[in-house]
Amino acid sequence: MNGHRKLTLNEYQTKLKQIQENRSPKTNKFHTPQQKMNLPSPKIQIACKQQQHKLFSDRSTSTYQNLNLPFTSKMTKLSKLQSLDEQSKQHETLNQNLTNEQKSPKQEGIDKLRIQLNEQFLKESSYNRAGACLQFLEPTLVHNLLNLSPKVKINSELRASISSKDLNGNTALHFAARNGNTHLVQALMYKDIQIDEQNEDKMTPLILSAYYGKLETLQILVNVGANINHQDIYGNSALHYACKFNFKQIVEFLLQKQHLLLQQNLEQKYPDYYIEDQDIAQIYKEYLEQTKKKQTKEVIIQTTQTETILKMFQRKNIKQLKNIIQTSKSQNNLDKIQVSSPKITQLQNKLQQLEQFKTQMQGLKRQTTLSTNYSESQKNIKEEEEITLSQFQILGLIGKGSFGQVYLVKRQNQLYAMKVLDKSMILKHNLFRYAQTERNVLSVTSHPFIVKLRYAFQTQDKLIMILDFCPGGDMGQLLEDKKRLPEDLVKNYICEIILALEDLHQRDIIYRDLKPENIVIDADGHAMLTDFGLSKEGIFDASQGARSFCGSVAYLAPEMLKRQGHGKAVDWYLLGVVMYELLVGVPPYYDNEKEQLFHNIEYAVLKIPSYISPECRNLIKSLLQRNPIKRLGSGVGDSKEIKQHPYFLDVDWEKIKNKELDLPKPTRKIRINTQNVQNLFQQEHLEPSSHIHGWSYVHTEF
CATH class of the missing domain: 1.10.510.10 (Transferase(Phosphotransferase) domain 1)
Incomplete structure (x- = not known):
């Protein structure tokens, strides 16, 4: 989507030139969606067209020197402020012992002027006039807007703040997103505006784009890092509004995002509850069916404390799941449950007592999925029986961290690095997801410049990864x-x-x-x-x-x-x-x-x-x-x-x-600690650790 790429410096300079010639993008008409939720409209006020000052029209042929801004009559002229410069210096010298809050006359005048510039900057963005809005961010253009003499030095501080907010907490990006003004959105992002800023209703620009059906601005915001899972004051996400207001293309776009979570709002409703359009319902149904085929069947139970109980299940029925959840609940340590199974409706019906907890659906996995699916798990469990710790000769300790160690080991005359993680420690400190991520990433990559994972297996209290040994150190x-x-x-x-x-x-x-x-x-x-x-x-x-x-x-x-x-x-x-x-x-x-x-x-x-x-x-x-x-x-x-x-x-x-570069080979001597190595794996832990399904792995290409 070339239209959604980042704005280059040359393009931005061209846009500024257009602003100087009063040829800014055309305005977009504002349309309020039908109020299908029992919610008030977002607190973004739109001035009627009759109230808009014609002199600010982007199609105006007048020059900035001829613009008679409504607020200039109330401003202190910068030329007068400049004449106060010497007086300001004397004022600062004579009042060195006063608090920092007391400012010089010149600075007070500039501060008041900047407040008015901020207000006008937001007003122009709300009127959907990109050119008139952007000019307030450029000190040179502001200088011209104020009809100041070219002899007066341009003040770099005399411009609007990109982070300005109105009384309802809206930034210029909120207005641009609501209006669907892609040019203004891109220009504001180029000026480094905060993309996930929240207004009084905790609505981000992305949510406003979804609320008003502005697909292009929503795509731009997502593609530069906006949080698509953010929920506003009512608990609604962008997907909630897109489903309720029948914005088919936005629903389709959001459902394609790998990191999308299906979340409940304050009414305990998921986005699909509000779907009325048959086409959207079909898209949603296909999404759930695809998710059902590709998603892992694991339940992650998180606690309110730093400790985390992680149980991974394969082929577990609802009854077994229910028993485990009830056990955790009775211990008063269950905070929320994330279920990465697409059968959300089925789980809700059979586990009604858990409706107060959030249920999240993780994103789709590609066919080269990083997560362990059912068939892979069965294959690896079988292979795990063939790979055990006893098959490796432990030569010594070569590295140590807070939650594990790295050993130099030998198998069939081949040296490897054995990474050992303590199950109880990583579960206690909620680090299992990091270990699982490393195992997942290394199991799907096969690149000449990425260390290869050869085996992954486990003991009663250890998670073990066997990696290629790199003798040159880091x-x-x-x-x-x-x-x-x-x-x-x-x-x-x-x-x-x-x-x-x-x-x-x-x-x-x-x-x-x-x-x-x-x-x-x-x-x-x-x-x-x-x-x-x-x-x-x-x-x-x-x-x-x-x-x-x-x-x-x-x-x-x-x-x-x-x-x-x-x-x-x-x-x-x-x-x-x-x-x-x-x-x-x-x-x-x-x-x-x-x-x-x-x-x-x-x-x-x-x-x-x-x-x-x-x-x-x-x-x-x-x-x-x-x-x-x-x-x-x-x-x-x-x-x-x-x-x-x-x-x-x-x-x-x-x-x-192809690794054809002639690089200096390592000459570093390996430091090995051979003390207390053999009996390390014989130590018993007081807290028993469960078998973790899906951990095992055997690299097939040697």
Whole structure:
């Protein structure tokens, strides 16, 4: 959808030129949908056409110098404010001991003027006039709007705030989304407006697009990371409104999203309850049928405390499920139940006593699903009988973490890394989903630059993964030894990492945790991605919604710090971080104080040493773009955008993929701890752990 791609800088500059010539996009008429829910209309006031000032028309042929803005007569002229500059300085000098709340006359005048600019900015967005709205964000155009002399210096602070809100909490993006103005939506996002901002009714721009049937603006918002599962003050999601107001195309579009959840509103109704249109009903029915075929049959029971009881079932009937739920309920530790089975209606009928809990349906899985389906589970359970811990010779401990260890093991004269996770610990700390994600990701990937999972099995109290052993250690250790690496070598490593990320993105997986410690060196010196515990499955756009903090502080992208939904574009930012650190020796914006580091990531100027080549510096800047919409790799081309950067013009990507590069082989000595290894697996845990179905795996291609 070329119409839904991000706005480029040239296109935005062209739009500004059109604004100066008063040729902004045509307005869209506003139509209120039939009130089929017993809910009030969203608190977004629309002025009648008769009340709109003609002088603001986008088709006006007058120049900005001739615009007699309604509010200018009440404003203090900036030229007069400029004349107060010296007086302001004296005022500040004489009142150094006064509180910071007392401002100079000039600053007070500017603040009042900005309030009026904010009001006019929102008014123009509500009138659906993109050109007249956007001009208030540009200090140069505001200068002209105020009929100020060219001799007066342009004040960069004299502009509307992109985050302005009206009395009901609506931003300009709320108005643009409601009006279906795709041009204004794209321009506001280019200016880095918050896409999931909520108004007084907790409605986001995305929900308003669904409420008013604006398909194109809804698609744009989803594709740049808006949360499609957000619920407003009434508990309604975008899908609720689309179903109720018979917006067929929006329903169809939302049901295609992998991360969509079917949720109840405050009336305990699912979206399909409101469906009246037969075509929409058929689309919904087909969605449920497809989900039934492809969805895993597992129940995840989450608790109100940090502890989580996770039970995975295969071929369990409703009676068994009911007994387990009643047991958990009697212990007063059941918070909510998420059922990833499409038989929602059936479960509601047979488990009426659980209607107060939320039931969620997870998204569709592709045929190369990352989750373990029934047939795969049966195959793997059979194979698990053939793979046991006794078949491996444990040579020693080579790594240790809070919830597990990594051992060097040997089987049939082949060395492997054995990752051992303690069941009781990962369940207690609600980390099972991370372990399951790593097992799922590694079981479907087979890429030259991603560490291969050879086996997965379990003991009574351990989850075990057997991985390829990479004797070169990780790049974090390499940096400790070398301090920083030569640019030619870094370029080769980065090329290999790009191909690995490309493969993950093609499988709709974002990595999220790219850092030197998660890149290991194999026996031939090639870079390999490992540790997929923080990867996010089922990310189909460069947008959606993993919303938790993860990874080390220095490797958090700006959108992660803001708790915005982050998609595939976050991996390209982290690629820039890794590239910078390999070349410089420390991550960009680094500071020993965490709060200062947070501030630097969001606001500090990026400083790149001059010894790095100009093309490389340009690439790093493009990858470390704070706005994910503008970031290199954020478009539909994904990795292609990066591979086409001038820095990689001389790269033979096929040669890279075939591992034909001559890279320095590792000479690092392996440190092995052989103490207390054998009896580690003989220790009994006081808390018994259940067998986890679907964990076992055997790699068939060696």
